[in-house]
Amino acid sequence: MFCTFVAVSAIILNRFTLKYELDLDFVLVAITSSLKDYTLAFKINRQISHDFARMEDLSVPNASSGHSFFSRYFYQLPESETDLFLLANKGTEGYLIPEMKNVDYFILVRNFIDQEDLDHMLGGINRIPEVVVAAEVDPGKLKSKENLIF
Structure with a gap:
């Protein structure tokens, strides 16, 4: 009886909890516009x-049909490693960020961008x-933020 208790005790004492946190090291800008993606990219x-x-296109797994595809444009700021991605929120099978259905596009800014450049x-x-x-959004408050990690 004593050996069984020790084994159970050891199992209880050796529990580990893994915490999963996404690296949200980017700035996110939400854009509402009725323009087509290529026209918006041209005007920007x-x-x-x-x-x-x-x-x-950005491919995001979903439960219903396997994958949703979202149009994606890329630009890197000259003389820096700052990457900008223009992403459509509406894709082939739904929304990239479903809790923000009123937003048509996002600009995701990876690496550093100073506040002056962002304001410009x-x-x-x-x-x-x-x-x-067009306004900055806190990606940490989004439920589907994992869709922005690619």
């Missing part, structure tokens, strides 16, 4: 002198007549 390029180029980008995008609003 002209307005703030960026050069977003189309790349392979937001101001330029908000000056595009077809853009209703």
Whole structure:
């Protein structure tokens, strides 16, 4: 009886809890606009002198059909390692961030961007007549933030 108790006690004492945290080391900008993705990319390029180029669609696994695909554009700021991704929120099988269905696009900024550059980008995008609003969003508060890790 004593040996059984010791074994059970050892099992209880050796429990480990793994905590999983996503690395959200990026800035996220939400954009509401009725423009098509290629037209928005073109207008952003002209307005703030960026050069977003189309790349392979972002594939996100989903429960219903396997994968959803979202249009994606890429631009790297000159003389820095700051990457910008223009992502469509509406894809082939739903939303990239379902809790933000009123948002049409996101700009995900990886690596460092200073506040002055971010303000310049937001101001330029908000000056595009077809853009209703462009604003920074805290990715940590999103339920589906894992969809933004690629």
